[in-house]
Amino acid sequence: EERIDKAHNTKNPRFSMCCLEGKIKVPPLKSSPTFLRNMLDSNGGARARNLRDQIRVYNSMHNFTYVGAKVDRLINKMPGPYVFKISSQNCHRIGTMSPLVCHRKT
Helix, strand or coil, X not given: CCECCCCCCCCCCCECCCHHHHCCCCCCCCCXXXXXXXXXXXXXXXXXXXXXXXXXXXXXXXXXXXXXXXXECHHHHCCCCCCCEEECCCCEECCCCCCCCCCCCC
């Protein structure tokens, strides 16, 4: 860990290399949306319980989605261990996780 005063002042820690020794100030995180907070709450009901039970399945689905980045395939044509090198912005391209609604004409 980069923190240089681990035993002192935990409210305002000092760091050596990261954040230019405190010259860069990172704003506090914004509060999560209510829906997300409820889904992560242990008292969030059946939907929250289902999310906790299935979270590994959802994460695994995202592991095998299309990666929207430029993959450097030349790097592995050289000797050495396998390297997965990308450039540009990395994103996952996956459709909705909600089931599609089928409207039939009667």
